[in-house]
Amino acid sequence: MKDRVSIVSAGEIGVEAAVRQAVELAGGLPELITPRSKVLIKPNLCRPEPSGRGITTDCRVTEAVSRLVLELKPQSVIIGEGAGAGYDFSGSTSTEEAFRVSGTADVAARLGVELRNLNRDEWEEVSVKNPYIMDRVKIARTVLESDVTISIPVIKTHLRTLVTLSLKNTKGVLPGAEKRKTHALGLDKAIADLNSVAKPSYVVVDGLVGMQGLWTYPQDKVEPGLILAGREPYAVDTVGTYLMGFSPSQVMHLQYFAARQRQKADLEHIDVVGEPLEAHRQNFKSGWDVFRERYPGVHIIEGKSACSGCNGELMGALTAINSYGDSRALDGLTVILGNARRDEVPKTEKTVILGKCARYLARLGLFVKGCPPMYDDIIRAICRTAGADADTVIASLERERNRRWDETEHLLAR
Numbered sequence: 021m022k023d024r025v026s027i028v029s030a031g032e033i034g035v036e037a038a039v040r041q042a043v044e045l046a047g048g049l050p051e052l053i054t055p056r057s058k059v060l061i062k063p064n065l066c067r068p069e070p071s072g073r074g075i076t077t078d079c080r081v082t083e084a085v086s087r088l089v090l091e092l093k094p095q096s097v098i099i100g101e102g103a104g105a106g107y108d109f110s111g112s113t114s115t116e117e118a119f120r121v122s123g124t125a126d127v128a129a130r131l132g133v134e135l136r137n138l139n140r141d142e143w144e145e146v147s148v149k150n151p152y153i154m155d156r157v158k159i160a161r162t163v164l165e166s167d168v169t170i171s172i173p174v175i176k177t178h179l180r181t182l183v184t185l186s187l188k189n190t191k192g193v194l195p196g197a198e199k200r201k202t203h204a205l206g207l208d209k210a211i212a213d214l215n216s217v218a219k220p221s222y223v224v225v226d227g228l229v230g231m232q233g234l235w236t237y238p239q240d241k242v243e244p245g246l247i248l249a250g251r252e253p254y255a256v257d258t259v260g261t262y263l264m265g266f267s268p269s270q271v272m273h274l275q276y277f278a279a280r281q282r283q284k285a286d287l288e289h290i291d292v293v294g295e296p297l298e299a300h301r302q303n304f305k306s307g308w309d310v311f312r313e314r315y316p317g318v319h320i321i322e323g324k325s326a327c328s329g330c331n332g333e334l335m336g337a338l339t340a341i342n343s344y345g346d347s348r349a350l351d352g353l354t355v356i357l358g359n360a361r362r363d364e365v366p367k368t369e370k371t372v373i374l375g376k377c378a379r380y381l382a383r384l385g386l387f388v389k390g391c392p393p394m395y396d397d398i399i400r401a402i403c404r405t406a407g408a409d410a411d412t413v414i415a416s417l418e419r420e421r422n423r424r425w426d427e428t429e430h431l432l433a434r
């Protein structure tokens with residue numbers, strides 16, 4: 021049987037009715053929640069932002085989901101989140117601030133539901149069976165003790181993973197400094213590993229307002245006005261990705277996770293109910309597209325197979341060179357990703373070819389192996405093409421990584 025995902029427009033019926041209708045169409049909550057259930061509701065509050073800006077979950081969606089859950093009279097209900105990497109250490113902004121600014125704290129007070137900062141929660145280290153990259157991971161104890169976790173992501177692009185929906189939203193269950201580990205190891209594979217031990221039981225996507233590009237300006241806002249729901253995170257994320265105008269095959273963590281679950285992250289295997297999919301498909305600008313606008317001196321050639329793996333590592337490398345090195349190293353640089361055509365590759369000494377997909381082009385430039393390649397290796401290759409000093413960039417990057425680890429380490433020393 022196909023996994024079902026519902027799409028409901030909130031335009032005429034309002035947010036609460038749209039959430040109810042989406043959940044009803046997708047089935048799930050009454051089957052999942054019993055009077056003995058401990059339920060965790062997990063919005064995306066990656067940083068303190070007001071509802072409606074498309075960066076954090078709209079508190080009206082969190083409220084509607086909480087009300088639905090409370091009507092089923094479970095044993096306990098908690099709204100929990102751990103804001104993004106770097107929050108909740110001394111002197112920084114806290115998840116509590118994100119609860120307050122988003123309006124989620126008011127929702128919790130109104131409904132008598134407990135709020136919990138998962139960055140400051142007790143944690144347990146669990147083993148990941150047959151991991152891609154992360155064999156052990158620390159997870160907030162509240163998540164492990166919950167019978168049902170309802171993920172409420174907001175529909176957005178992401179610089180390193182192309183999109184952020186329910187699978188990426190699971191990162192909030194990692195306590196404090198553990199979040200950095202996923203970036204250091206390789207984000208897409210780490211997200212797939214994490215979800216194999218902390219997969220949400222149900223997903224309601226806040227697709228009212230989302231963000232495209234690098235979420236920098238108000239005009240990056242996109243307003244689909246939709247609510248999506250479903251029991252299988254891979255299926256909901258596949259539909260969400262398609263609605264944003266991307267192909268699910270471009271999202272590596274989605275593909276890795278679906279493969280692990282022996283599922284196929286493509287629309288043929290999903291039963292979409294409610295609003296017609298094509299009528300609501302939009303063209304979100306990827307973080308990558310915007311990034312390229314900001315680095316006009318860099319010429320990127322992407323074959324069809326180029327994915328968030330190579331894209332993400334390259335972005336990290338370019339940002340590092342720009343921040344810690346000589347940004348002139350980027351002028352006139354050509355980078356090849358994915359299975360580009362041979363005749364697209366210019367004959368220039370400043371050509372870097374990335375990853376397994378482009379290996380057959382290796383002789384046409386400086387090749388960096390891997391799938392994806394490590395961004396330290398990409399930094400070295402780019403600097404070499406320009407005769408620039410890569411060691412300084414990498415040493416500065418290492419210092420910055422260590423500084424961040426030191427600042428957040430105490431959160432794990434409990």
Ligand code: SF4
Pocket residue numbers: 325326327328329330331357358374375376377378390391392393
């Ligand atoms: S080499 Fe791997 S990471 Fe890079 S584009 Fe191909 S599949 Fe993606």
